[in-house]
Amino acid sequence: MAILKTDNITMQFGGLTAVSDLKIELEKNQIAGLIGPNGAGKTTAFNMITGVYVPTKGKIFYNDMDITMKKPHEITKLGIARTFQNIRLFKELSVLDNVFVANHLRLKSNWVSSVIRTPQYTLKEKEMHEKSLDLLEKVGLIDVKDEDSYSLPYGMQRRLEIARALATKPEVLLLDEPAAGMNPQESQDLMSFISRIRDEFNLTILMIEHHMQVVMGICEKIYVLDYGVTIAQGNPFEIQNNQKVIEAYLGVD
């Protein structure tokens, strides 16, 4: 059974069709890639899945539940977390608080009990704190936990963004260009990091990526978009030998 399924979703902005009839099916624990030239509609697809845009046509199913009309925060609560192409950390918050705040959605106490610090709330807060530390430990950011997040080097900011998404306890993780701006060595590290968190947190991952080395090395299934149209899908080997994909990337004579 597919954990995440998009049923022919289409997104139109006025006369422009950014994505048309996209069909994605993710099996549990799969790592899938979404590739395509600039402006192909990859991020738009992410925005539809996470509820930022409501598709003009089509439906999105998560564990057989229709989530097409749900708000972004509801979708995150259900178990789909994401990162952003241009890093969107909470800049003035410390590294620890960035992760802590991602636990907030699982807090059941209301604001009054948070102000008077009821025992239930205090316990839960402590638990959230410990979980955040634990997560930072796992992603190797524990040494910088008190730094402001904007002061971190680029690679660490990327990792913090992934850690923050993991703190919401997702089943499906959407990564928007996690290797952007990384050198070959860094992207190599990122690849092993991604497959490690997949196993450790039992995740299903869909990622947009331009680094072919990363995509081909890690993804089990790849979707190729060009001008919003899915021109190919399959395993890395099939994609590499697909004539349409080569034309989309390199052009036609």
Added chain:
Amino acid sequence: MKEKTLRTLSWGWWLKNLVTNKNNLYTIIAIVFTLLIIGVLNNTLDNYQIRIFNLCAIYIILALSMNLINGFVGLFSLGHAGFMAIGAYTCALLTMSPEVKQMNFFLKPIVPWLANVQLPFPAGVLIAGIMAAVAGALIGAPVLRLKDDYLAIATLGFAEIIRIVFTNLQSITNGALGLKGLPNTVNVWWTWGIAIATIIFMILLIKGSYGKAFKAIREDEIAAEAMGISLFKHKMMAFVIGSFLAGVGGALLGHLMGTIDPLMFRFLLTFNIVLIVVFGGIGSITGNVISAVIVTIMMEILRVLDGKMDFGFIEIQGIPGLRMVMFSLILMIVILYWQRGLMGTKEFSWSWLGKISRRVVFRTKDC
């Protein structure tokens, strides 16, 4: 039965936690000390000074309530004067005696359901806050979908609407004549008591999980929403709590002045609070408390500028409003040189104090 004992046990643990934590103990000592100082000042200051002292506390409440909305959640709201008007009028109408009301409403008699109401002052303040919060919820529901400048314009507009409505509701608010002879119940214990309670409330709220969620929304709305934080719920929460506090502040201000009229709640009043918030640091409780006191006292000290000045060689025949010119200048200098106000988003904490004092001690040892 078992569950009940468990709950009392855990509340006992909570109480124990409160007392055994060293920082909490310091805080309690600091509060007691502050209350002592207030008591001493209450007995040594003259009437005029006590009035300013009260005003400081009221401006602390108002600044913090605006800071919650503008500083912590990052909503650019300028509707404070409106919520204060609601609070001030509610409290005034609920606490004035029937005779005073009759004297006030000589143009048109007061509506019968308000004519004979007289509640004690605390109830009046509480209901004032609740009324302002209800207004905040009603206004916030449509308006909080807007962002930045648009939100500022919309809230500013609502504040003006409230004022105009109050000017025209002759049989409820006595219109442009205003209300005179509000019961003189406000003293330093009321104002500073509520101010200290507000400070503690704000600290607990901001340090908790909800406060962090507020800050996350301020930093990046899109990311906050993607982290599962409901923007609307949290914005509404802050807006309604802020309105409540503004209403309470307005009620206290009305009773301190003893007379209120719609003109008092013009945009200028909101501007005064914005000045305090910006000066103290948008997003710092400590900064706002300090700047509320400084600005309120400066407003009075600079009154000299409005009057006649004699420099020996030249004599100025008092220019009313020069004080506000000075304030604009000060604000400009602050914005130019300390863009983030006195404190930025930094806060006072006991560990910070410990660090500073240790550094001072070490430095003196070196010398």
